[in-house]
Amino acid sequence: xxxxxxxxxxxxxxxxxxxxxxxxxxxxxxxxxxxxxxxxxxxxxxxxxxxxxxxxxxxxxxxxxxxxxxxxxxxxxxxxxxxxxxxxxxxxxxxxxxxxxxxxxxxxxxxxxxxxxxxxxxxxxx
Numbered sequence: 001x002x003x004x005x006x007x008x009x010x011x012x013x014x015x016x017x018x019x020x021x022x023x024x025x026x027x028x029x030x031x032x033x034x035x036x037x038x039x040x041x042x043x044x045x046x047x048x049x050x051x052x053x054x055x056x057x058x059x060x061x062x063x064x065x066x067x068x069x070x071x072x073x074x075x076x077x078x079x080x081x082x083x084x085x086x087x088x089x090x091x092x093x094x095x096x097x098x099x100x101x102x103x104x105x106x107x108x109x110x111x112x113x114x115x116x117x118x119x120x121x122x123x124x125x126x
Contacts (some may be wrong), residue, residue, distance in 0.1 A: 003086035005039070006077075009055040009066070011115040013038050016049050023094035024079060024087070047077065049094075050118070059075045068118035076120040085107040087123045096121070 010016045015037050017028040027049075031038035036051040056063050066073060069117045081087040082103045088111040092098050096113035099120070104108060 003045055007048045007050050008117060008119060009052050010049050011052060011068075013049045016115070016117050019094055019096075020047075023091040023096055023113075023115070026071050026082075041062055068114075068116060068120060070118065072114070073118070074118050076122050078122040078124055080126055083121050084111050084123050084125045087111075088113065090121070091121070 008016075013031070014035050017040065018029070020026045020040055021028065022030075025030070027041045028038050029041055030048075036054045037048065039048040041045045051063050057066075062069075088102050092114045095116050099114055100110075100112040107126075111123045113121050114119065115121055
């Protein structure tokens with residue numbers, strides 16, 4: 001068994017894919033014609049986004065829609081970057097919510113932002 005992808009359900013797939021490109025320079029691909037699903041070019045393991053209506057059609061009453069301003073969910077996405085300060089600033093310019101500015105921790109530089117759809121993102125440089 002291998003890990004294929006993570007799918008995050010959002011209000012607007014196109015808007016979120018554009019945010020990830022503007023904030024982190026990650027290109028999108030495999031967008032459906034309906035605009036209800038798309039993936040980011042993140043290498044072997046994909047980060048994908050699908051619309052809330054698509055999720056609701058699949059999971060019916062067992063689906064709880066998360067909102068961008070609710071308390072942080074119990075997971076994060078960790079992105080490796082060459083310059084955490086520049087990446088943090090660029091993400092904020094693109095609309096990310098600043099959570100923790102760049103700081104050193106255990107020999108690494110790290111910062112946290114919240115993406116426009118509500119995902120907690122750690123920016124890290126080893």
